[in-house]
Amino acid sequence: MNEPSELISAFIGKNMFVTPGFAEKVCRENETGTILSALASVQRCATPVLLNEELFKSMFSAALSAGKASACIPCVSIVESYSELPQKREVAHFVRHYRARYESIKNVLMNRPDLQGSVSIKRALERKTMDRLSLIGMVLDKYETKNGNFSLLLEDTTGTIRAVIKSDKKNAFTTAKEITMDEVIGVTGSCNGNVIFVNDLILPDLPIMEFKKCPEDVSVAFISDMHVGSKMFLKDEFAKFITWINGDIGSEEQKSEILKIKYLFIIGDLVDGIGIYPEQDNELEIKDIIQQYDECAKYLTQIRKDITLIICGGNHDALRLSEPQPVLDKRYAQSIYSLPNAIFVSNPATVNIHAGKGFPGFNVLMYHGYSFDYYIANVESIRLNGGYDRSDLVMKHLLQKRHLSPTHSSTLYIPDEKRDPLVISKAPDFFITGHIHKTSVCNYKSTTMISGSCWQSKTAFQEKVGHNPEPARVPIVNLKTRDIRIVKFAA
Secondary structure, three states: OOHHHHHHHHHHHOOEEOOHHHHHHHHHHOOHHHHHHHHHOOOOOOOOEEOOHHHHHHHHHHHHHHOOOOOOOOOEEEEEEOOOOOOOOOHHHHHHHHHHHHHHHHHHHOOOHHHOOOOOHHHHHOOOOOOEEEEEEEEEEEEEOOOOOEEEEEEEOOEEEEEEEOOOOHHHHHHHHOOOOOOEEEEEEEEEOOEEEEEEEEOOOOOOOOOOOOOOOOEEEEEOOOOEOEOOEOHHHHHHHHHHHOOOOOOHHHHHHHOOEEEEEEEOOOEOOOOOOOOHHHHEOOOOHHHHHHHHHHHHOOOOOOOEEEEEOOOOOOOOOOEOEOOOOHHHHHHHHOOOOEEEOOEOEEEEEOOEOOEOOEEEEEOOOOOHHHHHHHOHHHHOOOHHHOHHHHHHHHHHHOEOOOOOOOOOEOOOOOOOOOEOOOOOOEEEEOOOOOOEEEEEOOEEEEEOOOOEOOOHHHHHHOOOOOOOEEEEEEOOOOOEEEEEOOO
Protein backbone atom coordinates (compact mmCIF):
# COMPACT_ATOMS: atom_id res chain seq x y z
CA MET A 1 0.00 0.00 0.00
CA ASN A 2 1.17 3.53 -0.77
CA GLU A 3 2.58 4.87 2.53
CA PRO A 4 1.33 8.51 2.25
CA SER A 5 -2.18 7.27 1.39
CA GLU A 6 -2.09 4.84 4.31
CA LEU A 7 -1.03 7.65 6.64
CA ILE A 8 -3.73 10.01 5.33
CA SER A 9 -6.40 7.34 5.90
CA ALA A 10 -5.14 6.71 9.43
CA PHE A 11 -5.25 10.42 10.25
CA ILE A 12 -8.78 10.76 8.82
CA GLY A 13 -9.86 7.89 11.07
CA LYS A 14 -8.83 10.03 14.04
CA ASN A 15 -10.60 13.15 12.64
CA MET A 16 -7.23 14.69 11.73
CA PHE A 17 -6.52 15.99 8.25
CA VAL A 18 -3.26 16.52 6.30
CA THR A 19 -2.43 17.53 2.76
CA PRO A 20 -0.92 14.88 0.45
CA GLY A 21 2.29 16.93 0.22
CA PHE A 22 2.64 17.04 3.98
CA ALA A 23 1.97 13.29 4.25
CA GLU A 24 4.74 12.57 1.73
CA LYS A 25 7.14 14.81 3.69
CA VAL A 26 6.30 12.97 6.93
CA CYS A 27 6.91 9.58 5.28
CA ARG A 28 10.25 10.71 3.90
CA GLU A 29 11.51 12.03 7.23
CA ASN A 30 10.03 9.50 9.69
CA GLU A 31 9.30 5.82 10.20
CA THR A 32 5.71 5.42 9.02
CA GLY A 33 5.12 2.35 11.19
CA THR A 34 5.99 4.31 14.33
CA ILE A 35 3.46 7.03 13.50
CA LEU A 36 0.74 4.46 12.72
CA SER A 37 1.44 2.70 16.02
CA ALA A 38 1.16 5.99 17.86
CA LEU A 39 -2.11 6.79 16.11
CA ALA A 40 -3.58 3.40 16.98
CA SER A 41 -3.55 4.26 20.70
CA VAL A 42 -5.02 7.72 20.21
CA GLN A 43 -8.70 8.53 20.84
CA ARG A 44 -10.58 10.07 17.89
CA CYS A 45 -10.61 13.88 18.17
CA ALA A 46 -13.98 15.39 19.10
CA THR A 47 -13.57 18.15 16.51
CA PRO A 48 -11.66 18.12 13.18
CA VAL A 49 -7.96 18.97 13.51
CA LEU A 50 -5.88 20.29 10.60
CA LEU A 51 -2.43 18.87 11.20
CA ASN A 52 0.41 21.21 10.23
CA GLU A 53 4.12 20.67 10.81
CA GLU A 54 4.20 22.50 14.17
CA LEU A 55 1.24 20.55 15.52
CA PHE A 56 2.60 17.25 14.19
CA LYS A 57 5.96 17.74 15.93
CA SER A 58 4.29 18.75 19.19
CA MET A 59 2.10 15.65 19.18
CA PHE A 60 4.50 13.01 17.86
CA SER A 61 8.03 14.15 18.70
CA ALA A 62 8.19 11.94 21.79
CA ALA A 63 6.94 8.89 19.91
CA LEU A 64 9.37 9.41 17.06
CA SER A 65 12.38 9.98 19.30
CA ALA A 66 11.54 6.95 21.46
CA GLY A 67 10.45 4.77 18.55
CA LYS A 68 7.22 3.83 20.31
CA ALA A 69 3.58 4.87 20.56
CA SER A 70 3.63 7.66 23.11
CA ALA A 71 1.91 10.46 21.23
CA CYS A 72 -0.54 12.56 23.19
CA ILE A 73 -3.55 13.84 21.27
CA PRO A 74 -6.04 16.02 23.14
CA CYS A 75 -9.43 14.35 23.38
CA VAL A 76 -12.54 16.23 24.46
CA SER A 77 -16.13 15.01 24.45
CA ILE A 78 -19.08 17.09 25.55
CA VAL A 79 -21.06 15.22 28.22
CA GLU A 80 -23.66 17.91 28.85
CA SER A 81 -24.10 21.33 27.27
CA TYR A 82 -27.48 23.08 27.30
CA SER A 83 -28.89 23.79 23.85
CA GLU A 84 -32.67 24.12 24.25
CA LEU A 85 -34.27 26.78 22.07
CA PRO A 86 -35.87 29.82 23.75
CA GLN A 87 -39.62 29.62 24.31
CA LYS A 88 -42.38 31.35 26.21
CA ARG A 89 -42.36 30.35 29.89
CA GLU A 90 -45.44 30.18 32.08
CA VAL A 91 -46.14 29.35 35.73
CA ALA A 92 -46.67 25.69 34.83
CA HIS A 93 -43.07 25.51 33.59
CA PHE A 94 -41.79 26.52 37.03
CA VAL A 95 -43.96 23.87 38.71
CA ARG A 96 -42.70 21.10 36.43
CA HIS A 97 -39.14 22.44 36.73
CA TYR A 98 -39.14 22.10 40.51
CA ARG A 99 -40.75 18.68 40.30
CA ALA A 100 -38.02 17.56 37.90
CA ARG A 101 -35.38 18.90 40.30
CA TYR A 102 -36.99 17.13 43.24
CA GLU A 103 -37.08 13.79 41.43
CA SER A 104 -33.46 14.11 40.25
CA ILE A 105 -32.03 14.81 43.69
CA LYS A 106 -34.45 12.36 45.36
CA ASN A 107 -32.93 9.62 43.18
CA VAL A 108 -29.48 10.62 44.46
CA LEU A 109 -30.65 10.57 48.08
CA MET A 110 -32.37 7.19 47.71
CA ASN A 111 -28.92 5.64 47.33
CA ARG A 112 -28.16 6.54 50.92
CA PRO A 113 -28.74 3.56 53.27
CA ASP A 114 -30.68 5.66 55.81
CA LEU A 115 -33.17 6.79 53.16
CA GLN A 116 -33.82 3.64 51.14
CA GLY A 117 -37.05 3.01 53.06
CA SER A 118 -38.29 6.59 52.78
CA VAL A 119 -42.01 7.30 52.77
CA SER A 120 -43.93 10.16 51.21
CA ILE A 121 -44.99 13.07 53.40
CA LYS A 122 -48.63 12.03 52.99
CA ARG A 123 -47.81 8.57 54.35
CA ALA A 124 -45.82 10.09 57.22
CA LEU A 125 -48.79 12.25 58.24
CA GLU A 126 -51.02 9.18 58.34
CA ARG A 127 -48.89 7.53 61.03
CA LYS A 128 -50.76 7.31 64.34
CA THR A 129 -47.79 6.58 66.62
CA MET A 130 -44.33 8.03 67.21
CA ASP A 131 -42.81 5.77 64.59
CA ARG A 132 -39.27 6.23 63.36
CA LEU A 133 -39.21 6.99 59.67
CA SER A 134 -37.32 8.75 56.89
CA LEU A 135 -38.52 11.03 54.13
CA ILE A 136 -37.21 13.33 51.40
CA GLY A 137 -38.47 16.86 50.87
CA MET A 138 -37.72 20.27 49.42
CA VAL A 139 -37.19 23.10 51.91
CA LEU A 140 -40.13 25.49 51.68
CA ASP A 141 -39.43 27.53 54.84
CA LYS A 142 -36.85 27.77 57.62
CA TYR A 143 -36.67 29.72 60.87
CA GLU A 144 -35.10 29.53 64.32
CA THR A 145 -37.56 29.13 67.19
CA LYS A 146 -37.53 31.10 70.43
CA ASN A 147 -36.17 27.97 72.14
CA GLY A 148 -33.12 27.98 69.88
CA ASN A 149 -34.24 25.10 67.66
CA PHE A 150 -34.59 25.07 63.89
CA SER A 151 -37.91 24.53 62.16
CA LEU A 152 -38.08 23.49 58.49
CA LEU A 153 -41.19 23.20 56.36
CA LEU A 154 -40.61 20.35 53.90
CA GLU A 155 -42.61 19.65 50.77
CA ASP A 156 -42.87 16.78 48.32
CA THR A 157 -45.43 15.99 45.61
CA THR A 158 -47.90 14.68 48.22
CA GLY A 159 -47.92 17.42 50.89
CA THR A 160 -45.97 19.40 53.49
CA ILE A 161 -44.67 18.61 56.97
CA ARG A 162 -42.91 20.57 59.70
CA ALA A 163 -39.46 19.23 60.71
CA VAL A 164 -37.99 20.32 64.05
CA ILE A 165 -34.25 20.05 64.72
CA LYS A 166 -33.46 20.47 68.40
CA SER A 167 -30.21 22.07 69.49
CA ASP A 168 -29.15 18.92 71.37
CA LYS A 169 -28.95 17.03 68.05
CA LYS A 170 -25.50 18.47 67.37
CA ASN A 171 -24.79 17.09 63.88
CA ALA A 172 -28.29 17.74 62.55
CA PHE A 173 -28.35 21.21 64.15
CA THR A 174 -25.02 22.17 62.56
CA THR A 175 -26.25 20.96 59.17
CA ALA A 176 -29.52 22.89 59.60
CA LYS A 177 -27.60 26.14 59.97
CA GLU A 178 -26.33 25.73 56.41
CA ILE A 179 -29.71 24.89 54.87
CA THR A 180 -31.12 27.43 52.42
CA MET A 181 -34.48 27.56 50.67
CA ASP A 182 -35.43 25.11 47.92
CA GLU A 183 -32.79 22.48 48.71
CA VAL A 184 -33.80 18.83 48.52
CA ILE A 185 -32.75 16.96 51.67
CA GLY A 186 -33.45 13.75 53.54
CA VAL A 187 -34.50 13.53 57.20
CA THR A 188 -34.78 10.70 59.66
CA GLY A 189 -36.67 10.94 62.94
CA SER A 190 -39.94 10.31 64.73
CA CYS A 191 -43.26 11.62 63.47
CA ASN A 192 -45.89 12.97 65.86
CA GLY A 193 -48.98 14.42 64.23
CA ASN A 194 -47.94 16.90 61.58
CA VAL A 195 -44.36 17.28 62.91
CA ILE A 196 -41.28 15.13 62.49
CA PHE A 197 -38.66 15.46 65.22
CA VAL A 198 -35.36 15.09 63.39
CA ASN A 199 -32.54 12.82 64.44
CA ASP A 200 -30.45 13.38 61.31
CA LEU A 201 -30.40 15.62 58.25
CA ILE A 202 -28.96 13.99 55.13
CA LEU A 203 -27.58 16.01 52.21
CA PRO A 204 -27.31 14.57 48.68
CA ASP A 205 -23.52 15.18 48.77
CA LEU A 206 -20.90 13.38 46.68
CA PRO A 207 -20.25 9.64 46.89
CA ILE A 208 -16.82 8.23 47.58
CA MET A 209 -15.20 7.63 44.20
CA GLU A 210 -11.85 6.71 42.77
CA PHE A 211 -9.36 9.59 42.71
CA LYS A 212 -8.53 9.11 39.04
CA LYS A 213 -5.07 9.50 37.58
CA CYS A 214 -4.28 9.43 33.89
CA PRO A 215 -1.73 6.93 32.51
CA GLU A 216 -0.21 9.65 30.30
CA ASP A 217 1.94 12.53 31.48
CA VAL A 218 -0.43 15.33 30.42
CA SER A 219 -1.38 18.63 32.03
CA VAL A 220 -4.37 20.99 31.92
CA ALA A 221 -4.52 24.73 32.64
CA PHE A 222 -7.45 26.85 33.85
CA ILE A 223 -8.13 30.55 33.37
CA SER A 224 -11.21 32.74 33.66
CA ASP A 225 -12.39 36.36 33.68
CA MET A 226 -10.16 37.82 30.98
CA HIS A 227 -12.31 40.97 30.68
CA VAL A 228 -10.82 42.06 27.36
CA GLY A 229 -12.04 45.56 26.51
CA SER A 230 -11.63 46.93 30.02
CA LYS A 231 -9.07 49.63 30.70
CA MET A 232 -7.95 47.39 33.54
CA PHE A 233 -7.30 44.38 31.28
CA LEU A 234 -3.75 43.22 32.05
CA LYS A 235 -2.34 43.08 28.52
CA ASP A 236 1.30 42.62 29.46
CA GLU A 237 0.57 39.86 31.95
CA PHE A 238 -1.65 37.97 29.48
CA ALA A 239 0.98 38.34 26.75
CA LYS A 240 3.52 36.90 29.19
CA PHE A 241 1.17 33.98 29.83
CA ILE A 242 0.91 33.30 26.09
CA THR A 243 4.69 33.37 25.71
CA TRP A 244 4.98 30.98 28.64
CA ILE A 245 2.33 28.46 27.55
CA ASN A 246 3.86 28.38 24.06
CA GLY A 247 7.15 27.24 25.62
CA ASP A 248 9.09 30.28 24.44
CA ILE A 249 10.63 31.08 27.83
CA GLY A 250 12.25 29.07 30.60
CA SER A 251 14.87 26.34 30.83
CA GLU A 252 14.65 23.20 28.70
CA GLU A 253 13.27 21.32 31.70
CA GLN A 254 10.63 24.00 32.27
CA LYS A 255 9.70 24.04 28.59
CA SER A 256 9.31 20.27 28.66
CA GLU A 257 6.80 20.58 31.50
CA ILE A 258 4.95 23.45 29.81
CA LEU A 259 4.56 21.49 26.57
CA LYS A 260 2.70 18.79 28.49
CA ILE A 261 -0.27 21.19 28.71
CA LYS A 262 -2.82 19.96 26.17
CA TYR A 263 -6.03 21.55 27.49
CA LEU A 264 -6.87 25.11 28.46
CA PHE A 265 -10.25 25.80 30.09
CA ILE A 266 -11.61 29.35 29.91
CA ILE A 267 -14.44 29.71 32.42
CA GLY A 268 -16.39 32.75 31.24
CA ASP A 269 -16.10 36.54 31.05
CA LEU A 270 -13.83 36.56 28.02
CA VAL A 271 -14.74 40.22 27.55
CA ASP A 272 -15.81 43.00 29.89
CA GLY A 273 -19.11 43.47 28.08
CA ILE A 274 -21.31 46.55 27.82
CA GLY A 275 -23.61 47.96 30.52
CA ILE A 276 -22.87 45.26 33.07
CA TYR A 277 -22.62 47.57 36.09
CA PRO A 278 -23.20 51.31 36.75
CA GLU A 279 -20.89 53.68 34.86
CA GLN A 280 -18.97 50.81 33.31
CA ASP A 281 -18.44 52.79 30.11
CA ASN A 282 -15.98 55.02 31.99
CA GLU A 283 -13.77 51.97 32.50
CA LEU A 284 -13.96 50.59 28.95
CA GLU A 285 -11.14 50.88 26.46
CA ILE A 286 -13.25 49.17 23.76
CA LYS A 287 -16.91 50.19 23.79
CA ASP A 288 -18.16 47.86 21.04
CA ILE A 289 -18.93 44.25 22.02
CA ILE A 290 -17.89 42.76 18.66
CA GLN A 291 -14.58 44.60 18.80
CA GLN A 292 -14.05 43.29 22.33
CA TYR A 293 -14.37 39.71 21.07
CA ASP A 294 -12.16 40.51 18.07
CA GLU A 295 -9.45 41.74 20.43
CA CYS A 296 -9.85 38.65 22.61
CA ALA A 297 -9.45 36.42 19.55
CA LYS A 298 -6.17 38.15 18.68
CA TYR A 299 -4.78 36.93 21.99
CA LEU A 300 -6.23 33.42 21.95
CA THR A 301 -5.12 32.72 18.38
CA GLN A 302 -1.51 33.09 19.50
CA ILE A 303 -1.78 30.03 21.79
CA ARG A 304 -0.18 26.93 20.27
CA LYS A 305 -2.63 24.87 18.31
CA ASP A 306 -1.96 21.52 19.99
CA ILE A 307 -3.77 22.92 23.05
CA THR A 308 -7.54 22.45 22.95
CA LEU A 309 -9.44 25.47 24.30
CA ILE A 310 -12.71 24.66 26.09
CA ILE A 311 -14.75 27.86 26.47
CA CYS A 312 -17.97 28.77 28.27
CA GLY A 313 -19.58 32.15 28.87
CA GLY A 314 -20.08 34.23 32.00
CA ASN A 315 -22.21 37.12 33.19
CA HIS A 316 -20.06 39.72 31.35
CA ASP A 317 -20.33 37.95 27.99
CA ALA A 318 -22.90 38.89 25.36
CA LEU A 319 -25.44 36.32 26.54
CA ARG A 320 -28.63 36.20 28.57
CA LEU A 321 -27.99 36.24 32.32
CA SER A 322 -30.43 33.40 32.98
CA GLU A 323 -28.71 30.08 33.50
CA PRO A 324 -27.92 27.85 31.76
CA GLN A 325 -26.31 30.41 29.48
CA PRO A 326 -25.96 29.09 25.92
CA VAL A 327 -22.68 28.93 24.03
CA LEU A 328 -21.14 32.24 22.96
CA ASP A 329 -23.29 34.06 20.42
CA LYS A 330 -21.78 33.89 16.92
CA ARG A 331 -23.36 37.23 16.05
CA TYR A 332 -20.93 38.92 18.41
CA ALA A 333 -18.12 36.38 18.90
CA GLN A 334 -17.57 35.19 15.30
CA SER A 335 -13.84 35.88 15.60
CA ILE A 336 -13.62 33.53 18.59
CA TYR A 337 -15.36 30.81 16.58
CA SER A 338 -12.63 31.08 13.93
CA LEU A 339 -10.15 29.50 16.37
CA PRO A 340 -9.47 26.00 14.98
CA ASN A 341 -8.65 24.50 18.38
CA ALA A 342 -11.65 25.84 20.36
CA ILE A 343 -14.68 23.96 21.69
CA PHE A 344 -17.70 25.92 22.96
CA VAL A 345 -20.12 24.82 25.66
CA SER A 346 -22.90 26.32 27.73
CA ASN A 347 -22.57 27.68 31.27
CA PRO A 348 -22.74 25.32 33.12
CA ALA A 349 -21.50 22.31 31.17
CA THR A 350 -19.71 19.03 31.71
CA VAL A 351 -16.97 17.82 29.39
CA ASN A 352 -14.81 14.71 29.45
CA ILE A 353 -11.11 15.05 28.70
CA HIS A 354 -8.38 12.59 27.81
CA ALA A 355 -10.35 9.38 27.64
CA GLY A 356 -8.42 6.58 25.96
CA LYS A 357 -8.04 2.86 25.70
CA GLY A 358 -8.87 1.45 29.13
CA PHE A 359 -9.19 4.90 30.75
CA PRO A 360 -12.57 6.69 31.10
CA GLY A 361 -11.12 10.20 31.15
CA PHE A 362 -11.92 13.03 33.55
CA ASN A 363 -15.35 14.64 33.86
CA VAL A 364 -14.95 18.40 34.27
CA LEU A 365 -17.91 20.44 35.55
CA MET A 366 -17.62 24.04 34.31
CA TYR A 367 -19.62 26.81 35.97
CA HIS A 368 -18.77 30.50 35.89
CA GLY A 369 -20.18 31.06 39.37
CA TYR A 370 -22.83 33.79 39.23
CA SER A 371 -24.71 32.24 42.19
CA PHE A 372 -21.64 32.56 44.45
CA ASP A 373 -22.55 36.09 45.52
CA TYR A 374 -25.78 34.84 47.09
CA TYR A 375 -24.20 32.04 49.11
CA ILE A 376 -21.32 34.20 50.31
CA ALA A 377 -23.88 36.67 51.65
CA ASN A 378 -26.39 34.17 53.07
CA VAL A 379 -24.48 31.17 54.42
CA GLU A 380 -22.97 32.08 57.75
CA SER A 381 -20.09 29.60 57.69
CA ILE A 382 -18.94 30.99 54.32
CA ARG A 383 -19.47 34.64 55.19
CA LEU A 384 -17.59 34.43 58.50
CA ASN A 385 -14.72 32.30 57.25
CA GLY A 386 -13.37 34.38 54.40
CA GLY A 387 -16.34 35.16 52.14
CA TYR A 388 -15.04 36.22 48.73
CA ASP A 389 -11.55 35.00 49.68
CA ARG A 390 -12.84 31.42 50.08
CA SER A 391 -14.55 30.34 46.90
CA ASP A 392 -13.64 26.77 47.86
CA LEU A 393 -16.19 26.94 50.68
CA VAL A 394 -18.91 27.95 48.22
CA MET A 395 -17.94 25.18 45.82
CA LYS A 396 -17.99 22.57 48.58
CA HIS A 397 -21.39 23.87 49.75
CA LEU A 398 -22.88 23.46 46.25
CA LEU A 399 -21.36 20.01 45.73
CA GLN A 400 -22.95 18.90 49.00
CA LYS A 401 -26.32 20.17 47.78
CA ARG A 402 -25.76 18.61 44.31
CA HIS A 403 -27.02 21.81 42.75
CA LEU A 404 -25.25 24.91 41.40
CA SER A 405 -27.90 27.34 42.61
CA PRO A 406 -30.55 25.62 44.73
CA THR A 407 -32.27 28.75 46.12
CA HIS A 408 -34.85 30.36 43.83
CA SER A 409 -33.41 33.89 44.15
CA SER A 410 -29.70 32.97 44.05
CA THR A 411 -29.47 33.36 40.27
CA LEU A 412 -31.67 33.96 37.25
CA TYR A 413 -32.54 30.65 35.62
CA ILE A 414 -34.51 29.00 32.84
CA PRO A 415 -37.37 26.85 34.25
CA ASP A 416 -36.84 23.85 32.00
CA GLU A 417 -39.84 21.58 32.54
CA LYS A 418 -38.05 18.35 31.58
CA ARG A 419 -35.04 18.63 33.89
CA ASP A 420 -33.11 21.08 36.01
CA PRO A 421 -29.80 21.64 34.18
CA LEU A 422 -28.20 23.09 37.33
CA VAL A 423 -28.51 19.77 39.19
CA ILE A 424 -25.11 18.07 39.62
CA SER A 425 -26.36 14.68 38.46
CA LYS A 426 -22.96 12.98 38.42
CA ALA A 427 -20.01 13.60 40.72
CA PRO A 428 -17.29 15.36 38.68
CA ASP A 429 -13.56 14.73 38.81
CA PHE A 430 -13.00 18.49 38.53
CA PHE A 431 -15.29 21.38 39.47
CA ILE A 432 -14.02 24.54 37.77
CA THR A 433 -15.35 28.06 38.36
CA GLY A 434 -14.48 31.75 38.02
CA HIS A 435 -16.34 34.99 38.83
CA ILE A 436 -14.64 35.64 42.20
CA HIS A 437 -11.35 36.82 40.59
CA LYS A 438 -9.28 34.83 43.10
CA THR A 439 -7.57 31.51 42.59
CA SER A 440 -8.50 28.73 44.95
CA VAL A 441 -7.49 25.07 44.77
CA CYS A 442 -8.81 22.34 47.06
CA ASN A 443 -9.92 18.70 47.00
CA TYR A 444 -13.28 17.62 48.35
CA LYS A 445 -13.62 13.85 48.49
CA SER A 446 -12.57 12.73 44.99
CA THR A 447 -13.31 16.06 43.30
CA THR A 448 -10.68 18.72 42.68
CA MET A 449 -12.21 22.20 43.04
CA ILE A 450 -10.48 25.03 41.19
CA SER A 451 -11.50 28.67 41.05
CA GLY A 452 -9.84 30.70 38.30
CA SER A 453 -8.03 33.98 38.76
CA CYS A 454 -8.62 36.96 36.46
CA TRP A 455 -6.77 39.22 34.00
CA GLN A 456 -8.17 42.52 35.21
CA SER A 457 -6.91 44.83 37.94
CA LYS A 458 -9.32 46.13 40.58
CA THR A 459 -12.20 48.22 39.22
CA ALA A 460 -13.94 51.06 41.04
CA PHE A 461 -17.02 48.86 41.40
CA GLN A 462 -14.99 46.06 43.00
CA GLU A 463 -13.41 48.53 45.39
CA LYS A 464 -16.85 49.82 46.32
CA VAL A 465 -18.19 46.35 47.17
CA GLY A 466 -15.01 45.20 48.90
CA HIS A 467 -13.60 42.74 46.36
CA ASN A 468 -9.82 42.20 46.38
CA PRO A 469 -8.85 40.34 43.20
CA GLU A 470 -5.61 38.40 42.77
CA PRO A 471 -5.05 38.58 39.00
CA ALA A 472 -2.79 36.74 36.56
CA ARG A 473 -2.56 33.37 38.31
CA VAL A 474 -2.97 30.10 36.42
CA PRO A 475 -3.65 26.73 38.11
CA ILE A 476 -1.97 23.81 36.31
CA VAL A 477 -2.93 20.19 37.02
CA ASN A 478 -0.80 17.22 35.99
CA LEU A 479 -3.36 14.55 35.11
CA LYS A 480 -0.94 11.69 35.74
CA THR A 481 -0.15 12.68 39.33
CA ARG A 482 -3.05 15.11 40.07
CA ASP A 483 -0.39 17.49 41.44
CA ILE A 484 -1.41 21.15 41.22
CA ARG A 485 0.73 24.25 40.95
CA ILE A 486 -0.22 27.89 40.49
CA VAL A 487 1.91 29.96 38.11
CA LYS A 488 1.92 33.72 38.75
CA PHE A 489 2.32 36.21 35.90
CA ALA A 490 1.89 39.45 37.83
CA ALA A 491 4.79 41.21 39.53
